Amino acid sequence: MPGPRTLASVWAAKSATLASRRLRRGGGTAVSGLVGLKLQSSLIHDLASQLGHGCVLVTGTNGKTTTSRLISETARAAGLQPLANASGSNLMRGLASTLAAATGPGGRLTDAAQRLGVFEVDEAAVPAALQELRPRVAVFTNLFRDQLDRFGEVEAVAALWRQALAKAPPGLTLVLNADDPAVASLGEGRDNVIYFGVDDAKLDRGAIEHASDALSCAVCGSRLEYNIAYFGHVGHWRCPGCGRPRPEVAVSGRDLDLRDGRTLGFEIVVVGNHEWAVDQPPHPNPLLEGEGIMEPRVEASTDMTDAENASMPVEMGIGGLYNAYNALAAAAAVIALGLPAGATPEALKATGAAFGRQEAFEVDGKGVELFLGKNPAGLNQVLSTLLLDPNRKVVLIILNDGIADGRDISWVWDADFEVTAKQFDKVLVSGTRAAEMALRLKYAEWDEAALTVEPEIGAALEKALAATRDGECLTVVPTYTAMLTVRELLAKRTGRASFWQ
């Protein structure tokens, strides 16, 4: 039973959420959690320990939101009730408010027996989140240079994660991206690791991109070599110094069909089948044994049970190589959770874009597509995805320098805008640092004559829509806070829900 202090903090957190929603101060979730945490620092721990199926933590520079969403949908298809935090509420206070909002009048989680927590966690919050959430599975998607003024250097984040994992509660299974050497190294010397990766030599770019970190070996410091380079420092790497290779993957993505960047077809191969799941306890939360925990509903499809390798064709309604990685991370997490992998393809197919990430709108007969871009590696993936459709002719790029975007905007110079220099006929640039963005494009040899600088986002959106012909599509590439603003404008015009409702 929760103690009286837990009850008080849950109540405080919930009422603050309501107040903040009425005041329309944004998501509301972060404000409420702050109140709750002040009253009871172990609120997260108390409530998370009631989750009947425990929880999974998802972190990394890029792909947290989409990967979490894919895990949630697969869990739902398997008959569980996922409890997930909203994108952008991924600090401790966001976790607290998400959990508090799922409690009933008695201060206990509602439907606790069916619940699986799926929490995306900010890179810097991983140590605290591991301690308080005590997840069964932790997924690390990738580690790129991101907001050096906020997170510090890539090496510092990797060290933070390593230390946190050394102290992590027992029984944790890691799901790691084998193709990202900084992430793969987290599995060094550990049991219970499931690696995922892409095996598709036709996507080799031949050379690593400019925005590459983690080029030196985490163990011996030698410069890594690549047989296949997909993007950033992601690929099939090998250390010539200590001989460490990219780890063998358990979940492999093959035969990728990138199409026009809006959908994606590929094959998920579960190498040697998912025997890892066998070690999982039947009831993941021993405290709750006998309280009527539901078993997962979906059974493994028959072609998967005995085969050495199980292969699942996958269709997705979102595009780009980076989303294939998100799907593979989710599929590996599903296996690590002991859920039948057979539930994955259906859920992947049904899951649309996450908030602001390849989200599409229709305004006055014109398509509008949002591609969040918040760091060089993510932006490079967005740009190569845009390049897949030569019919994209109008683009609105919005650069803000708010705290959530990173005050330091030098990162736009590390993204390869050169690759799309010839693509667009009409380019609008907006945001608090619109002029700097325009300058970046000028030096990437974009046509200066096609460039309009309009710092005010609403006015820029109107101009961009006016420049888009009927039946054509406007591409919008915003930073994080710019995405919130432009999405709110689009939601108003199209009647779509704001994110906190």
Add this chain to the structure above:
Amino acid sequence: MNERRLRLGHLYPSLMNVYGDRGNILCLTRRCRLRGIELEVTELEVGDALAADGFDLLFMGGAQDREQRLVGDDLSKLKGEALREAVETGVVFLSVCGGYQLAGKSYRGADGEELAGAGVFDLHTVHPGAKAKRLIGNLVARWEGGTLAGFENHGGRTYLGPGCEPLAKVVRGHGNDGQSGFEGARYKNAFGCYLHGPVLPKNPSLADRLVSLALERRFGDGTLPALEDGLEQRAHEAALRIRN
């Protein structure tokens, strides 16, 4: 006009590239090209030898801690002496952030470990420890009657000796050590600063100064025709307005 050619040596491009530093190379290349000057860029990594008379301009950017150690090693074993000699003979040199620190005499890291620097500038840098506040934020400094604008993010505090001059006076932000009111260093044609962003594209006066000094040294004439800098000025002015 006869095609003139300048040679730029980019020091450690794959290790020292954190804060959009390649923007500085893009900027110099473009501003030269528009004046009919071909800028030939050579990348010099760890293990590559540097000839003191091989270049008209040299550039070294910022790095993360681990990379900074690798570079420090290479400077003391391989390139440091040639770099000092180049600067003594008037070669133009720009170093930013981590590169600026390593161009000094020494760098003491957060762990107390001391790295020898290239010794181009009479300055030393001390990181007061992992718990000390990093000097982060938008930085504006006064330089030759105009302004320089950018962003700084450094743990180390840099102290100038009598053998070099400060580059600019801090208007807003921290600069070298957060106390002295100065930003950057200058010795002969060598410039060092914490300003990144990258520093050159939105501070075209500094970019042109570097090119002009290199032209003067090589061809005896550093005059540069003006360029259309509308976007550069807008970006500069926007950076001046930002409050931390």
